[in-house]
Amino acid sequence: MHSEAARFNQEGFNANPVVSFVQPCDSFIFGDSTGRSNAADWIRTAYHDMATHNVTDGTGGLDASIRFAEEQARAENVGDGFSNTMDTAGALQVTRYISNADSLALLAVLAIESCGGPEIAFRGGRIDAGQPNAPGVPEPQQEMIGLVACGHTFGGVQHDPFPDIVNVLNDPTDTEDVAHFDSTFVTFDNDVATEYISGTTQNPLVAGFNDTTNSDKRIFGSDGNTTMSSFSASPEIFASTCADLFARMLDTVPSGVQLTDVISPLPVKPSEVNLILAGDIIQLFGLVRLWNMGDDPTRTVTMLWKDHFGGLTSRCATA
Numbered sequence: 004m005h006s007e008a009a010r011f012n013q014e015g016f017n018a019n020p021v022v023s024f025v026q027p028c029d030s031f032i033f034g035d036s037t038g039r040s041n042a043a044d045w046i047r048t049a050y051h052d053m054a055t056h057n058v059t060d061g062t063g064g065l066d067a068s069i070r071f072a073e074e075q076a077r078a079e080n081v082g083d084g085f086s087n088t089m090d091t092a093g094a095l096q097v098t099r100y101i102s103n104a105d106s107l108a109l110l111a112v113l114a115i116e117s118c119g120g121p122e123i124a125f126r127g128g129r130i131d132a133g134q135p136n137a138p139g140v141p142e143p144q145q146e147m148i149g150l151v152a153c154g155h156t157f158g159g160v161q162h163d164p165f166p167d168i169v170n171v172l173n174d175p176t177d178t179e180d181v182a183h184f185d186s187t188f189v190t191f192d193n194d195v196a197t198e199y200i201s202g203t204t205q206n207p208l209v210a211g212f213n214d215t216t217n218s219d220k221r222i223f224g225s226d227g228n229t230t231m232s233s234f235s236a237s238p239e240i241f242a243s244t245c246a247d248l249f250a251r252m253l254d255t256v257p258s259g260v261q262l263t264d265v266i267s268p269l270p271v272k273p274s275e276v277n278l279i280l281a282g283d284i285i286q287l288f289g290l291v292r293l294w295n296m297g298d299d300p301t302r303t304v305t306m307l308w309k310d311h312f313g314g315l316t317s318r319c320a321t322a
């Protein structure tokens with residue numbers, strides 16, 4: 004499967020819907036526990052894989068180095084969300100055309116878009132690392148406020164890997180003891196900002212009992228709450244800022260990697276085209292995907308047949 008198909012063939016005939024793993028948005032395929040979601044794991048994994056980018060020497064970035072056990076064993080990558088996500092990415096769509104790194108970026112895009120988030124520009128062409136990267140490097144402060152808020156509209160902090168941040172919750176609707184970043188933790192929206200600004204937030208990295216680990220509190224407040232206030236005031240500004248920051252996060256790749264243009268859906272796309280000689284008849288058959296058109300059983304699609312020299316010699320029509 005090519006990147007265009009992996010990105011856009013999410014519904015309709017011949018679809019290979021990866022989004023079914025994040026629909027509904029609270030789906031979690033690893034066990035029957037509650038409180039976690041595939042969507043949150045996919046987004047966090049893309050971030051942690053990218054965060055090894057070293058601006059100075061150009062190494063690291065979104066290159067799927069997080070698939071190596073050595074990286075997953077680091078304290079900065081505690082939890083099973085990364086191995087879960089890599090299993091899903093590899094099983095779903097890695098082919099000779101789609102690297103593990105492209106697949107990881109695509110899972111994040113599809114999770115965000117199908118759970119209420121903005122459309123994200125997706126490029127292909129990421130190259131898988133052959134070995135683990137050096138540990139992660141922080142982002143510049145100003146962008147950090149936005150990117151952390153954009154990521155932390157999903158999911159939360161689990162007790163198990165973070166017992167110093169989250170207590171056992173004893174909540175039958177949250178069996179993995181996840182203290183969520185906002186009250187709408189399986190969908191993209193600006194509640195992470197409105198609840199923070201209104202002082203009602205239960206975000207365990209803002210209002211946690213352990214101030215040392217209240218990293219969101221320090222980051223969100225680091226510009227006097229200017230950024231978070233603007234996110235709180237406008238869901239549109241939050242969505243458009245996040246669309247830009249997520250795309251830039253996913254496009255942070257090791258130097259030398261050449262990404263493609265943004266992949267947009269082809270309006271008319273033939274696939275599985277076959278030309279066979281049956282007796283003395285040449286038969287042409289295959290599939291044609293028409294983008295964004297409703298079902299119409301009376302629609303006629305006209306295919307033009309060009310000869311070897313590019314000239315039109317005949318035409319055929321199929322319904």
Ligand code: HEM
Pocket residue numbers: 039040042043044046047050081082084150151153154155157158159160161162164165218222252
């Ligand atoms: C200083 C920066 C950051 C810190 C200290 C931080 C810290 C954390 C911690 C401690 C967790 C809990 C993980 C768990 O319990 O499994 C978490 C979860 C999460 N983080 Fe961050 N984070 C940061 C930045 C980001 C960014 C930039 C993104 C994405 C753009 C992001 C996306 C997520 C998501 C989606 C989850 C939820 C995972 C889940 O519920 O399974 N984080 N973060």
